[in-house]
Amino acid sequence: MKTLLIGEYREGKLLDSTYELLGFAQQLEAQSAMLVVGSESQLPAYGGTLYLADAASCGEYNPDLHKQLILDAIEKENPDYVVFIHSSYGWDLAPRVAARLKVAQVSEVIGLTDGGFEVGCCNAKMRRTVKPATGKAVITIQAGAFAAIQPGGTPSVQKITASVTSNVSFAGYEPAEAKDVDLTRAEVIVTAGRGIGKKENVEVIAALAKALGGELGASRPVVDAGWVEHSHQVGTTGQTVSPKLYIACGVSGAIQHLAGMKKSDFIVAINKDKDAPIGEVADVLVVADILQFVPALTAKL
Amino acid sequence: MKILVCIKQVPDMESRFKPGAGGTWYDESDLAWRMNEYDEFAVEQAVQLREQLGEGSELTVLSIGPDRVGEAIKKALAMGCDRGVHIQDNAAAMKDPWQIAAIIAAYAKDKGYDLIFTGMQSQDRGSALVGVTVAEELGYACATTLVGFAYADGSVTGKRELEGGIKGVVKLATPALVTCQLGLNVPRYPTLPNIMKAKKKDIQAIPVAELLKEEPLAATVSFHPPAKKGGGIVLEGEVGALVDQLMGILKEKTAVLR
């Protein structure tokens, strides 16, 4: 079995997640070649074939061009699986490659079972096992689901280029908003999820955070609704935290939220839904209405 | 200008899911249905663009599925879409994303849409494939995960959300397709007068067999709950007792409470 792994490069740097692709290939017991649109000054620590296109001339996000580079490499390598990280780069690019090859794509794979790929569904509450019906397939793997491995070594670099006209052009990055709290240093974080219901109830959660000498965290919908500032957001598009105690109030436990908090030492979830996926990572799941439970807890502290 | 927005109807995510008869997808009985959250952002953005362009532009909302998806189409019409297309398919849930995209592309192919909006993914399948695949099939410029959108003179400026709160700014020449992410806008609630007006809007019904010529490329072989990690304690009962139990655990297991 053979894989072509598509590494990632952003703002001039190779992303560490690239090594998770190698973890996936190892679990499949597959041979691998890698492709990255990056730079010679930062090569992955890996001894195999590396197709290297220059990000300075190809652009870090240029889907039509990157697609062509990948299709060319697929022609040379003839892999069974083309593998991306399920990231803003991977989920944008992988379906383009799959559609051009007219092969199956399996998105956001979290594991391998019975010759199939395990993926989450229903907001992480359930799982599906998917089998491609085509000889080749394009796979994206969930960030963090496969262990990163750095085999070491120096790749044998094959420089590649392509030229295509594209109707998409990249006009640069906008930095993340400045932070007014640094959740990464907090020892206790109490997070408000959408289950708090309305903006006024942020106070209830903030009061518990204060009573515990901790910081207020928030899930994405709470931030998008304007109830809490973005700097409090925990998750893939917020901050990654690892406090001694993390209390998730009315948070369902979607993967993008878990990605930011599952390394916390002790996790308490308060949720009225006993089946909420947050229960999978929680040390304690309190099945209760937050608006009754949280004020009662705060009062006792 | 012609605009298309594609929506899916999904169950409320707080529902309890159990495998249906085939064992490859959920049992549909007892579920409450609503518009896929990401598609609400798509509808709102499409309606805002329609308002910006005014006379001479037209916004169509399309959904694939059984009769019940008519409700989602009506909601989109009440939010401000001009007309609806219901591709009738009782077995839509059994189709793979490739087939769903092929149905949409077959419908849109000769209609000359300048812009197509979709959600970035559905809340139930979460494959994030349909929008991009439609764009590939139609040869449209495409960008995913937009949290910012502006249109002027045949060109879209979009902000893509990247990891860690960084955004990537992209420019797309029409015809183009964009997929919409949480944070792009705040979807409006349909007002009563608009709900009444929507009742008069046209919904065209098309049997799926007229559009679908593609076989699936992937098969779901099993649908099941995650293996229980175990170890975690579940506390249930009366609030006062729960508070005491939790405080006891925190004192014992963490250094936070003493």
Ligand SMILES: Cc1cc2nc3c(=O)[nH]c(=O)nc-3n(C[C@H](O)[C@H](O)[C@H](O)COP(=O)(O)OP(=O)(O)OC[C@H]3O[C@@H](n4cnc5c(N)ncnc54)[C@H](O)[C@@H]3O)c2cc1C
């Ligand atoms: C590309 C991408 C990036 C993302 N980045 C992030 C990110 O960085 N951070 C993030 O958080 N999300 C992120 N998301 C969104 C993520 O997928 C989920 O939508 C989000 O985490 C859900 O937030 P939630 O758990 O607060 O809300 P919901 O999923 O709506 O869950 C609410 C929960 O509250 C419970 N509840 C409701 N009422 C009560 C009550 N009265 N008492 C007790 N419990 C109650 C419900 O049972 C439910 O479990 C991202 C999504 C995408 C696609």
